[in-house]
Amino acid sequence: MNWWAVSLCAIPLALVIDRRWGEPPVWLHPVVWMGRYLGALGSRLCALPPASALVGGMLAWSLGACLVAALGLAVELVLQLGGLLAGNDAPWITAVQAVLLALMLKPMLSWRMLRDEVAGVEQALAESLPAGRLQLQRLVSRDVTHLDATTVRESAIETLAENLNDSVIAPLFWFAVGGLPAAALYRFANTADAMWGYRGRYEWAGKWAARADDVLSWLPARLTAGLLVIASGLRLSWSTLRRQAAQTPSPNGGWPMGAMALLLGIQLRKPGVYVLHADGGLAQPHHTQQALACAGRAVWAGGVCSALLLWGTALLKGM
Numbered sequence: 001m002n003w004w005a006v007s008l009c010a011i012p013l014a015l016v017i018d019r020r021w022g023e024p025p026v027w028l029h030p031v032v033w034m035g036r037y038l039g040a041l042g043s044r045l046c047a048l049p050p051a052s053a054l055v056g057g058m059l060a061w062s063l064g065a066c067l068v069a070a071l072g073l074a075v076e077l078v079l080q081l082g083g084l085l086a087g088n089d090a091p092w093i094t095a096v097q098a099v100l101l102a103l104m105l106k107p108m109l110s111w112r113m114l115r116d117e118v119a120g121v122e123q124a125l126a127e128s129l130p131a132g133r134l135q136l137q138r139l140v141s142r143d144v145t146h147l148d149a150t151t152v153r154e155s156a157i158e159t160l161a162e163n164l165n166d167s168v169i170a171p172l173f174w175f176a177v178g179g180l181p182a183a184a185l186y187r188f189a190n191t192a193d194a195m196w197g198y199r200g201r202y203e204w205a206g207k208w209a210a211r212a213d214d215v216l217s218w219l220p221a222r223l224t225a226g227l228l229v230i231a232s233g234l235r236l237s238w239s240t241l242r243r244q245a246a247q248t249p250s251p252n253g254g255w256p257m258g259a260m261a262l263l264l265g266i267q268l269r270k271p272g273v274y275v276l277h278a279d280g281g282l283a284q285p286h287h288t289q290q291a292l293a294c295a296g297r298a299v300w301a302g303g304v305c306s307a308l309l310l311w312g313t314a315l316l317k318g319m
Helices: 003-021 030-046 050-086 091-108 111-127 129-137 149-196 207-232 238-245 254-264 285-316
Strands: 268-270 274-276
Touching (some): 003 050, 003 091, 003 111, 003 285, 030 149, 050 149, 050 207, 091 149, 111 285, 149 268, 207 238, 207 254
Antiparallel strands (some): 268 274
């Protein structure tokens, strides 16, 4: 059995593991270790002059990216070597390899955690507005103290749509393209952008991280928007999606967020920055449930698309 078959089986297995057990322990989570690396260097880089911070940020990002990609490659090589030593033709060897690879891929995905956190915002809003704001603050970096119930809900739905790409579809896409090293590299890039890619303190140190994430997320973000449309069963033209995406300053985030706004028929707003689907209604509690259901279907559709992409890539390589 070829390695492509092991990788193919690992995609649905990773999604099942995520759905059943969620995140691994903090001490064992690769993304936590990525964050510690970035956090340790970030404060030092910010103390440098702009030009030095820019170069230092690029070098620190490149070193971290090489490390995580190398670790991902090492894991794959160990699993492949183990299969060769045990006898590659045995079906149970393939099954063991697929399960182990899925366990390594799972930390690159976080659909269950995203779903639970967004659902938690709606549950908290049912208790009180301050509780809803507090729950939302776990998900976003913006100031939530002046948001009303509607904008809290809108922010949660926006986060769901944007992170559907960052936390699920994009890692699956890159896994299909380049295996575990590519998925780990993307997850590092996205984590670096989340920690360093802000104006202000990280203006210069995070420029490289922000641009790298933009490049790596460009195609998956548009794929995510398309998957949301497919999952909803509605019809939207590409030009309509593009017009909504253009309302946001992000080259990528507006695609899944704009698609979600159109599919739910609601406005999604970041006060003073943008309004998506300005003709839509105000977000109500049932819209959160609809958004979660649509995103859930898009996750599994993304798994199918990633498996087909991996299979097609294997065919081109002659399996």
